[in-house]
Every structure is written in C-alpha cells, then in structure tokens.
Amino acid sequence: MGRREQRMARRQLKIVRLLEPELCLDCRFAKMADVEAADGTQQRMIYCRRLDCDNWDFASAEPVSRVQFEDGESAA
Structure with missing residues (x-):
C-alpha cells in the first residue's frame, strides 16, 4: 500500500449526499470514482x-x- 493510500485509509472515507x-x-478538488459501499453496492x-x-x-453519511x-x- 502506497503512502497516499495509507493516508486515505486513515481518513475513514464516507459517502455523503451532495447538495448541488x-x-x-x-471543481478542481473533484474527480470521478467508482465507489463500493460497506453493503457491497457499487456506484460511480x-x-x-x-x-x-x-x-x-x-x-446521510455512510461508510x-x-x-x-x-x-x-485506488483508496480505502
């Protein structure tokens, strides 16, 4: 696991709803990702x-x- 991946794993990533x-x-801080929720469902x-x-x-935060x-x- 690389340094970046270790830092991200420590952050405890969450899925949150975006208001807009x-x-x-x-936004320069955003990038597209395929995310797997704790229940196994996958979504872009x-x-x-x-x-x-x-x-x-x-x-609405979920792990x-x-x-x-x-x-x-990859991360988390």
Whole structure:
C-alpha cells in the first residue's frame, strides 16, 4: 500500500449526499470514482478532496469499503 493510500485509509472515507452536484463537475478538488459501499453496492460518484466543502450533507453519511479513481488509482 502506497503512502497516499495509507493516508486515505486513515481518513475513514464516507459517502455523503451532495447538495448541488453540478457545482462539483468543474471543481478542481473533484474527480470521478467508482465507489463500493460497506453493503457491497457499487456506484460511480464524485470524490472530493476538499475537506471544508459546504456542498456536503453529512446527515446521510455512510461508510465506504473501496474507491477506484478514473485514472486507475485506488483508496480505502
């Protein structure tokens, strides 16, 4: 496991609902990823590196089991 993957694993990634997803499409902190939830379901989502983003709805947060980025990198 690389240094980046270790840092991401320690962050305890969560799936959260985006209040306005269209804002994320042009954001420099966002990238597309295939995400596997803790229950095994898989979905294509936006991965955000900005930890202070106001576009997140934390009330719907759920754990992530795996993240695979568009460029082939993986996390969690």
